[in-house]
Amino acid sequence: METEFTPWISLLGGVLIGLASTLLMLSVGRIMGATGILAGLVFPASKRDFAWRAAIVAGMVTGPLVVWLLSGEMPAVQVPVSTTMLLIGGLIVGFGVTFGGGCTSGHGVCGMARLSPRSIVATATFMLFTFATVFIVRHLLGM
Amino acid sequence: MRLFVIYLIGVVFGVGIAISGMANPAKVLNFFDVAGTWDPSLIFVMGGAVVTTFIGYKLVFGRTSPVFGGDFLLPINRSFDLPLIGGSALFGIGWGIAGFCPGGALPALGTGRWEVFAFTGALLVGVVLAKSLQTIRSRAGHGAI
Numbered sequence: 597m598e599t600e601f602t603p604w605i606s607l608l609g610g611v612l613i614g615l616a617s618t619l620l621m622l623s624v625g626r627i628m629g630a631t632g633i634l635a636g637l638v639f640p641a642s643k644r645d646f647a648w649r650a651a652i653v654a655g656m657v658t659g660p661l662v663v664w665l666l667s668g669e670m671p672a673v674q675v676p677v678s679t680t681m682l683l684i685g686g687l688i689v690g691f692g693v694t695f696g697g698g699c700t701s702g703h704g705v706c707g708m709a710r711l712s713p714r715s716i717v718a719t720a721t722f723m724l725f726t727f728a729t730v731f732i733v734r735h736l737l738g739m
Numbered sequence: 740m741r742l743f744v745i746y747l748i749g750v751v752f753g754v755g756i757a758i759s760g761m762a763n764p765a766k767v768l769n770f771f772d773v774a775g776t777w778d779p780s781l782i783f784v785m786g787g788a789v790v791t792t793f794i795g796y797k798l799v800f801g802r803t804s805p806v807f808g809g810d811f812l813l814p815i816n817r818s819f820d821l822p823l824i825g826g827s828a829l830f831g832i833g834w835g836i837a838g839f840c841p842g843g844a845l846p847a848l849g850t851g852r853w854e855v856f857a858f859t860g861a862l863l864v865g866v867v868l869a870k871s872l873q874t875i876r877s878r879a880g881h882g883a884i
Contacts, residue, residue, distance in 0.1 A: 599766045599778045606780040609759020610787025616752035617788070618795025623744055625805035625812050628752065630842035635866055651742040652749035653845055659753015660762070660849035671757040673847055674765035675854045677838060685837025686858040688829055690865020693841060694873070696826025697814070700761075700834075701842035703827070704785065707814075709792035714816065714823060721824055722831035729835025730771035 597676045617706050624648060629702020631693040681739075696722070741807050753846035759784040762847035764838025771835060833865075 617628035626648075633649050640646035664670045675682065693699045696718055698707060703722075707715020733739050760766035760780050769778035804810060834840050839847070839858045847855040 597765050597769075598776050599760075599763070599769045599780075601778055602760060602780045603783045606759045606783040607787040609755045609757070609761070610784040610789075611791045612751055612755030613759065613761075613784070613788040614755075614791025614795060616748050616755060617792045618799060619748045619751065620745070621796060621805070621811065622799045622802075623748065623806050624741070625809055627813070630840070630845055631866075634841055634845070634863070635870065638863065638866060639870060647742055648745050651745040652752075655746040655749020655751075656753040656756070656846040657849040658746075658750050659755070659846040660757045662750060662754050663757045670850050671847075672763050672765075673850050673852045673855065674763055675838070675852075676765050676768060677836070679854070679857060682837050682839075682854055682858045683861040685833045685835075686839070686861025687865040687868075688833030689837065689840065690833075690862040690867075691869045692826045692829030692831070692833055692865075694826065694866050694869035695822040696830050697816070697823060699830060699842060700840045705788045705792055706796075708789045709796055710813070712814070714814070714819065717819055718823055718827040721827035722834065725828045725831025726771050726835040727773070729832045730768055731774060733835060734768075734772055734775055 597674060599674070613701070613705060614709075617701075617709070620652070627702055627706045629698050629706060631697070631699045631702050635694065677739075692722075744807075752842075753849065755788075756843055756846040757849075761840070761843040762850070767840070767843065768835070768838045 620626050620628045633652060636645060637649045637653065640649070660671050698715065698718060703715040703718040708719055756762050761784055766778055766780060769776050770781035800811070837858055839855070841862060844855055844859050844862065848859060
């Protein structure tokens with residue numbers, strides 16, 4: 597499935613992601629990492645800790661609705677894989693990000709921006725494995 | 740007030756993810772499909788996000804503490820260990836199979852699409868299983884694997 601190359605709107609989206617990461621550090625001193633936020637929501641340290649995580653996830657979920665209100669269109673979610681692959685992939689991602697201590701937002705954006713050596717290694721590792729997996733799934737297995 | 744500000748920060752993040760294409764598995768997988776239907780858009784997302792955060796953090800860390808009090812909570816682990824490398828490798832494999840990452844999936848829930856709920860449900864099961872395994876191993880005295 598082809599997708600259109602959208603450098604400007606993707607760049608703007610990236611800047612907004614960076615702005616949100618900066619504002620979260622400025623306001624409450626936390627890393628904008630989806631993995632950490634989610635893990636703390638499932639296993640909250642305290643009521644206060646649960647509250648800010650629930651608030652930020654509620655805000656994230658509102659994002660597409662704001663885009664819909666402003667543009668009249670819901671952001672595209674095209675799923676070119678089977679339900680089985682979604683479920684297996686989700687399970688592996690959940691396992692991986694918990695042991696790896698972060699994902700694209702925590703390691704890939706916030707960690708890289710702090711020039712954290714751990715995050716640079718983590719990001720290089722997962723990007724490499726994602727490239728390899730997509731190649732194997734699409735071109736060797738033909739799925 | 741504090742929670743409302745955090746909610747709004749979540750909205751900014753969610754809008755950014757939604758317009759960038761990170762919430763769209765077809766676009767994400769095409770970024771990684773250099774040998775096929777390649778779409779390099781995601782390099783602009785990562786570039787924009789990392790550069791903005793780099794500059795933003797430089798300004799923020801000029802302060803002694805966050806606006807709402809407390810301390811800046813930054814990871815202190817400096818080691819390159821098996822969980823970091825192995826976990827990140829697994830994450831890459833899962834991301835390549837499903838096309839969603841956690842930061843892309845959470846905002847995408849707002850589109851109401853069932854596929855996002857299916858992925859996020861499986862993601863949560865994975866997180867809970869991994870956390871349980873970490874707890875069992877640390878109780879057994881192996882330390883965190």
